[in-house]
Amino acid sequence: MQLAANTGRMVKVEIIRQDTQGGTSYTQKFEVPYRHGMNVISILMEIQKNPVTADGQKTTPVSWDMNCLEEVCGACSMVINGRPRQSCSTLVDQLTEPIRLEPMKTFPVIRDLQVDRERMFNALKKVKAWVPIDGTYDLGEGPRMPEGKRQWAYELSKCMTCGVCMEACPNVSEKASFIGPAPLSQVRLFNTHPTGAMIKDQRLNAIMGDGGLANCGNSQNCVAACPKGIPLTTSIASLNRAATVQMFRNFFGSDHFVD
């Protein structure tokens, strides 16, 4: 297959590798045959077929994560030429060479380009990023959502937990406890949903805990980096207002908090 479309051109790649979790990282250079329309994942597949470095040394195949191959699952995120993005939707033709691939180091690196995004999933659990519909009896239909709001909410719901905004954020790292932009925006999404809003005080109180909303330092890198164009900083500012109200409500309010 590779021969069929062989143009003779080689693509230069530099990859930051790491053999074990917590191990030391090192750089390896590769050259892979160019094919028309190649994405970064097809480079990694070439290396997997023929794990030999640019200077002819045999090595182990580079490991990475992927799933949907159409920028909706978020699994394949990595730092490509300094920018965190999806390796499936990043085309070689749009990159300057040598193409430099690094893991998103804001997360624990499992191996090579594979990272553990568990802190994001834990954060979604912490903020109850779902619509609660379970009861001991049939709860019936929920309230209807206005169409305009549904269209707006759809944009926020495009988040694929890819971690790009977390990598871009200067306040998210292993040395800091900040929950990060993506789970915060999900709070705004589920607090807007008519059924989800039934526990909105619980979500607000969750992000008013340690490492929560107030740890945002307004660098606004997240909104610039998000591949889905999610208005993360507007979400954060809007939650800031909701949290201001909730703060006073918690202290001065009466015995019920929702609305």
Add this chain to the structure above:
Amino acid sequence: MSKEREFLWRRLHSLLGVLPVGLFLVFHLSMNFTAVGGEQTYNDSIGMMELIPHPLLLVMEWVIIYIPLMFHAFYGVYIAFTATTNTGRFSTYRNWMFTLQRFTGVFLVVFIAWHIFQTRIQKALGASVEYNMIKDIVDNPLMLAFYIVGILSATFHLSNGLWAFLVSWGITQSPQSQKIATYVTNIIFVILSIAGVVAILSFV
């Protein structure tokens, strides 16, 4: 720091930076500006502070300045050092402001400590704070440069902090309102900086 109190500490940090610390900075720079009118005007205007009974002045200093300033400074240093600045990879305007806010903050802790030592502590040790005291300080060109950088850091940190305050309390939410707030706070920065630098130069 007790558990689940971080939100309150951060909001307090944001609030104290504007009130009273930011307000005090504006007052302080206004007093300094009277030096433009010459030695007599300056001495007269800071002499007004002496009209406040000494014990009351001490209470005011601690409540309005030292306690809020120390909390803002030390908690701010903690915030600054938990950040991993990345303007190399994300060189947007806001990310630069984020980084500069942290650099000026850390620098201001050093500058203000030195400034308090050179003026307020000397006063407590018997020196009198007046025109000539400041003149002697800024006679040294290195000190003058240090003071100018200190003043500019303070005016930047306040005006950019005001922008962040508006976001942190949920006042400016839309990108449009945040952009207008950027213009307004930049104008505040320019005005305060000119006033501050002109004042210190009039001691030279």
